[in-house]
Each structure stands twice: as C-alpha cells, then as structure tokens.
Amino acid sequence: MTLNNEQRQLIEEFGIYQENNGFQPAVARVMGLLLVSNKAELTFEEISEALNISKSATSNALNMLLNTGHIEYTTFSGDRKRYFRIKSSNWREFFVKKMEDLSYLNGLLKRVLEVRKRDNPVYDAKLNDFISFLDYMKDRMPSLIDEWEKSRK
Amino acid sequence: MTLNNEQRQLIEEFGIYQENNGFQPAVARVMGLLLVSNKAELTFEEISEALNISKSATSNALNMLLNTGHIEYTTFSGDRKRYFRIKSSNWREFFVKKMEDLSYLNGLLKRVLEVRKRDNPVYDAKLNDFISFLDYMKDRMPSLIDEWEKSRK
DNA sequence: TCATTAGTTCATAATTTACAGAACTAAAAA
DNA sequence: TTTTTAGTTCTGTAAATTATGAACTAATGA
Numbered sequence: 001m002t003l004n005n006e007q008r009q010l011i012e013e014f015g016i017y018q019e020n021n022g023f024q025p026a027v028a029r030v031m032g033l034l035l036v037s038n039k040a041e042l043t044f045e046e047i048s049e050a051l052n053i054s055k056s057a058t059s060n061a062l063n064m065l066l067n068t069g070h071i072e073y074t075t076f077s078g079d080r081k082r083y084f085r086i087k088s089s090n091w092r093e094f095f096v097k098k099m100e101d102l103s104y105l106n107g108l109l110k111r112v113l114e115v116r117k118r119d120n121p122v123y124d125a126k127l128n129d130f131i132s133f134l135d136y137m138k139d140r141m142p143s144l145i146d147e148w149e150k151s152r153k
Numbered sequence: 154m155t156l157n158n159e160q161r162q163l164i165e166e167f168g169i170y171q172e173n174n175g176f177q178p179a180v181a182r183v184m185g186l187l188l189v190s191n192k193a194e195l196t197f198e199e200i201s202e203a204l205n206i207s208k209s210a211t212s213n214a215l216n217m218l219l220n221t222g223h224i225e226y227t228t229f230s231g232d233r234k235r236y237f238r239i240k241s242s243n244w245r246e247f248f249v250k251k252m253e254d255l256s257y258l259n260g261l262l263k264r265v266l267e268v269r270k271r272d273n274p275v276y277d278a279k280l281n282d283f284i285s286f287l288d289y290m291k292d293r294m295p296s297l298i299d300e301w302e303k304s305r306k
Numbered sequence: 307t308c309a310t311t312a313g314t315t316c317a318t319a320a321t322t323t324a325c326a327g328a329a330c331t332a333a334a335a336a
Numbered sequence: 337t338t339t340t341t342a343g344t345t346c347t348g349t350a351a352a353t354t355a356t357g358a359a360c361t362a363a364t365g366a
Contacts, residue, residue: 007269091279144290
C-alpha cells in the first residue's frame with residue numbers, strides 16, 4: 001500500500017467532502033482510500049495501516065460502509081481475508097439519493113404551506129414557486145438521465 | 154407567538170432535516186420557526202421564547218443565519234427591535250448551492266482519475282461515466298430552469 | 307441623568323462524537 | 337490440539353459541539 005502525496009492529499013479532501021455529507025471522519029477516509037488507491041481492492045489490514053487507524057475504527061468504518069451499501073467485498077478460496085472495494089453501481093444510487101433528499105424537503109415544504117396561515121399571500125406564492133420547481137425537477141430527472149445515456153452511445 | 158402542535162412538529166422535522174445539512178440544532182430550529190410561523194417576521198424575543206432557547210443561543214443563531222444570507226431583517230422607526238424573516242430569494246440560491254456541491258465533487262473525481270493508476274480499466278471507465286453524467290447535468294441545468302420558468306407562464 | 311431595552315460576549319457546563327486499546331471470538335492452519 | 341489469523345466488541349476518554357447564564361454594551365426613553 002504505497003500512496004504518493006497527491007493521493008494522500010486527495011484522500012483528505014475527499015474525506016472532508018464526505019464529512020460534510022454526514023460521514024464520520026474515519027469512514028470518509030476509508031471511502032477516499034478505496035477511491036484513490038491504485039489497487040481497487042484492499043484488505044482490512046491494508047486499510048488500517050494506510051490510514052493509520054485502529055482495528056476497531058477500521059472494523060466500525062467498514063461495517064458501516066457495508067451496511068449502507070457503499071462498499072462490498074470479495075474473497076478468494078484459501079485466503080481468509082476479505083477484499084473491500086467501492087460498490088461501483090453506487091454512483092447512480094448516490095445521485096438518486098440526492099434527488100430523494102430534495103423530494104423529502106419538498107414534502108416538508110408542502111406541509112409548511114398547509115400548516116401556516118400567512119396574511120400576505122406573497123410569501124406563500126414564493127414558497128409555491130420553489131415547490132413547483134422541485135416537482136418539475138423530479139419530473140424531468142428520469143428523461144434527463146435517459147438523454148444522457150443516449151448521448152453516450 | 155402561538156404555535157399549534159402541527160407547527161411545532163414541523164419545526165422539529167425541518168430542524169432535523171437542516172441538522173443533517175450541517176446546521177446547528179438551534180440554528181435549524183430558528184429557520185424552521187421562521188418558515189412555519191404564521192407571522193412572516195419575528196423579533197429576537199419572540200424567537201427566543203417560541204423555541205425556548207437562551208438569548209445567547211438566539212443571538213448566535215440569528216447572526217449565523219444573517220452572515221450566511223439565509224435570513225434578513227427589517228426595522229420600523231421608533232422601534233428598536235429587528236424583525237427577522239427568511240430571505241425568500243434564497244430558494245434559488247439553495248438549489249444552485251446543491252449543484253455547486255456536485256460540481257465540486259466532480260472536480261475531486263477528475264483528480265482521482267488523474268492520480269490513481271488502476272490495472273483494470275473497467276474501474277476508470279465507471280468513474281468516467283459518473284463524471285460525464287455530472288458534467289451533463291451541470292450543462293443541462295440552466296436550460297432546465299429556463300423551461301420551468303416558461304412552463305409557469 | 308437614570309432606567310430600560312435589545313442584543314452581544316464570555317466563561318463554563320453538558321452532551322455528543324469519534325477513536326484507541328485491550329480483551330475477546332470463531333475459523334482455519336499447523 | 338494448539339496456534340495463528342482476521343476481525344469484533346467493549347470500555348474509557350479526549351476532543352469537539354452546543355447551549356446556558358451572567359455580565360456587559362450601546363442606544364433610547366423617561
């Protein structure tokens with residue numbers, strides 16, 4: 001597990017990005033490492049050593065990432081180790097989750113409109129604008145993905 | 154400042170949503186209150202009392218939200234109080250920020266491709282897919298917003 | 307000029323989080 | 337059968353976060 005300085009730097013930057021997305025620091029670093037490393041698959045030990053985190057932190061991080069479907073592992077017969085890698089199918093899911101998040105927000109905002117009673121209708125109108133915008137986005141998203149796929153061919 | 158149970162509930166749910174977006178609990182509740190309250194504009198005191206948070210927590214939350222451009226206030230002559238409200242222009246900015254966030258991620262991923270040296274080209278291919286997808290999204294977003302605006306008329 | 311109001315700042319307390327280290331377990335190897 | 341390996345779980349704690357309350361400030365009003 002040799003990492004050059006650029007790789008180490010990138011792991012940190014990606015780590016901070018994912019911390020801001022609500023991941024624990026060590027978990028975020030593991031994702032960064034699996035993304036940036038020259039080897040696609042790394043063992044428990046390699047991860048623990050490369051990132052200088054304890055076995056318990058490594059265990060915790062890997063299990064969290066397994067549970068949330070961010071990583072997976074393969075095994076080889078006659079080798080007790082597991083080889084962890086980023087679940088590559090996950091990019092699409094990641095984006096879908098971002099959209100679902102907006103969808104959840106939109107649900108909250110619709111309830112806000114139902115619950116509050118404002119004298120000045122301008123406020124409700126503005127909020128309605130945003131709600132309609134989010135609805136529109138959600139609507140268009142599938143065809144947008146479609147178009148992208150076609151444009152690739 | 155009377156809030157019914159639905160409103161209180163919604164403030165909490167919106168609060169948790171915004172906590173997950175990186176806001177402090179009290180800050181998130183202040184946003185929720187300003188969104189859900191029947192009055193569009195609330196004073197320092199009303200906010201502090203409605204949410205049952207100390208003056209210092211209120212001061213801190215309001216200044217944070219002012220600094221980050223999430224709220225604004227008006228004043229009335231002969232009245233020393235400030236009347237805080239959500240900056241309504243901000244919905245658009247909120248969405249733009251989400252997109253910028255994806256754009257930042259995309260920048261990181263492009264650097265990942267440059268830095269790592271994978272034997273199996275399939276991994277790079279998959280990552281390239283995602284990068285190209287994000288690029289495509291960023292490209293299409295302005296015209297999508299355009300279309301939405303036209304569809305409103 | 308003194309009191310009040312509206313809000314800020316500071317020290318500190320309470321809570322949460324994030325991780326290390328050690329003891330442990332279960333399977334495989336010797 | 338004992339040892340090694342690969343990882344888990346549990347306990348303690350350092351550090352960070354978040355909020356409180358009290359003291360303070362600056363402006364207004366009486």
